[in-house]
Amino acid sequence: MADKAENYHKQGLRLFSVGKLQEAVEFFTRAIEINPEFPEAYLHRGGIFLETNRIVEGNADIQRAKDLRSGKFSGKGKGKSREKRSAKPLKVNWRDVDNIYEAVFPLDSRGVEYGDPGGGDGFEADGFPGDALSTAEGEGGFGKPDAGSRPSPAILELVNGRSLEFARVRLFEPTADDVSIIRQDGHVERVVPLEHIACIRTAEVRPGHKRMSNPLRGHVETIETVDGTIHHAAIHPDQDRDDILSCFSAEEQTPFMHKFIPMVNIRRRCLDRYLGEILLEKRFIGKDVLRKSLEEHRQAKNLQLGRIIAQRAKVMYSAIEEELDRAKREKVENQRKTGEILLASGLADKKQVMEALRCQKYLRGMKIGQFLVEKGVVQEKEIYIALAEKFRMPFVDLRRQKFSRNSLTLLSKKFVVRNEILPLALVNDILTVAVHHQKAAYLREEIMKERKCREVRFVLSQPAPLRMIIDMLYKKAG
Numbered sequence: 001m002a003d004k005a006e007n008y009h010k011q012g013l014r015l016f017s018v019g020k021l022q023e024a025v026e027f028f029t030r031a032i033e034i035n036p037e038f039p040e041a042y043l044h045r046g047g048i049f050l051e052t053n054r055i056v057e058g059n060a061d062i063q064r065a066k067d068l069r070s071g072k073f074s075g076k077g078k079g080k081s082r083e084k085r086s087a088k089p090l091k092v093n094w095r096d097v098d099n100i101y102e103a104v105f106p107l108d109s110r111g112v113e114y115g116d117p118g119g120g121d122g123f124e125a126d127g128f129p130g131d132a133l134s135t136a137e138g139e140g141g142f143g144k145p146d147a148g149s150r151p152s153p154a155i156l157e158l159v160n161g162r163s164l165e166f167a168r169v170r171l172f173e174p175t176a177d178d179v180s181i182i183r184q185d186g187h188v189e190r191v192v193p194l195e196h197i198a199c200i201r202t203a204e205v206r207p208g209h210k211r212m213s214n215p216l217r218g219h220v221e222t223i224e225t226v227d228g229t230i231h232h233a234a235i236h237p238d239q240d241r242d243d244i245l246s247c248f249s250a251e252e253q254t255p256f257m258h259k260f261i262p263m264v265n266i267r268r269r270c271l272d273r274y275l276g277e278i279l280l281e282k283r284f285i286g287k288d289v290l291r292k293s294l295e296e297h298r299q300a301k302n303l304q305l306g307r308i309i310a311q312r313a314k315v316m317y318s319a320i321e322e323e324l325d326r327a328k329r330e331k332v333e334n335q336r337k338t339g340e341i342l343l344a345s346g347l348a349d350k351k352q353v354m355e356a357l358r359c360q361k362y363l364r365g366m367k368i369g370q371f372l373v374e375k376g377v378v379q380e381k382e383i384y385i386a387l388a389e390k391f392r393m394p395f396v397d398l399r400r401q402k403f404s405r406n407s408l409t410l411l412s413k414k415f416v417v418r419n420e421i422l423p424l425a426l427v428n429d430i431l432t433v434a435v436h437h438q439k440a441a442y443l444r445e446e447i448m449k450e451r452k453c454r455e456v457r458f459v460l461s462q463p464a465p466l467r468m469i470i471d472m473l474y475k476k477a478g
Helices: 002-017 021-034 039-051 055-070 275-281 287-301 305-313 317-330 338-345 350-365 368-375 380-390 405-409 413-419 438-451 463-475
Strands: 152-158 163-171 178-182 188-193 197-202 220-225 230-235 244-249 258-262 266-271 422-427 430-435 455-460
Touching (some): 002 152, 021 039, 039 055, 039 152, 163 197, 230 258, 266 380, 275 287, 275 380, 305 317, 305 338, 317 338, 338 350, 413 438, 422 463, 430 438
Antiparallel strands (some): 163 178, 220 266, 230 244, 422 430
16 A cells, blocks of 8 residues: 555656646655555645645645654544654665665654745754855845746755755746755745755756656765765766765665755765676686686685684694594593684694684784785785776876975875875866775864865775875975
């Protein structure tokens, strides 16, 4: 039944997007009849009611949607109090690559609130600085009815962790760096700068973009924005702006599948492909060699301590096995570990056991790229070129890079040496920084505090040249 209601709701959104308002109302109503606790259907039907001057019905639907989303709606009696939920950013582990927005889709943990299409939207409580959200009235005529692109429903996920849903939003108006919230009378209610938005989610494709029959055919990325949200998204093949990433939700069951993410508010990107696939595609390695290396890597990570000790102590592994089997047969109450058994038997000394433990730990933590380089299958530079593609970063060979004296002053010596990063250039208030690990992207906020620039862009480099240049330009320079 829930799926049927969702299907009616989606059809209503499609009809709304092409201006068939009455037909859209009918489908939203069918969705509500099947699922009376469907807040999105109430919200969008209420928006159409307000737009067609059915004010009482529209306000009632909007209020019902708010009550359902607040989790306080009882369905009985009157005078029930509703507590306003606190807006706490959702903290997400980077390893949880699923789209968190859809995973918690009535959004109870994200503190989502609705902007009232008829007026007050609670912007003042969002914790923005005073000029972050401009009131449209009196600002260059923005308060007048606007004849721009057709407004559509959208969710604005803000950098402070809040999410606000509106029935009428115009993207990239009045300037390319803004989003306008439109009232039902056609006036611009608020203007939101893109720098305060982590992600825009819409039910409609952006004007000028072709609708993809199967968005998931595009390459899929895991994207982390500065508010801590993880997006699992298929990237649109037509990127007409270098400061906005256009993509689709990789989750099919969501009405707001189109996403627009300001590049400045992306903390980290990762292409959902294995490193081996990229190495094969770039012809850095052959398929048979890769398959064999992957199997050897798996065996190395699972290598038993006894075999490592046998190599270190230069004893037959059969003697190791015999001693371990004997200890197992004795069924000692406090079973000793492998290293203790072999140490007590005299087959290995303490130094050999400790070296074997360190070797086992090293092998278990070894990444496939490091393993391939150590085997001599690929060069380190080729691994970093592939990693740069996986993490959507440009690769730079620092040994071919020229450095100016001005670049040395872009960040403090202490900051550069501590974090092993290298500032390369500052152009149009955008600082380019070389790093040797994609996790350095988490330094973005710290770098912007250190330098006071508009944006930081990272490039990936090999560790040895980067450390050598830092040592030469900063440490030895005193």
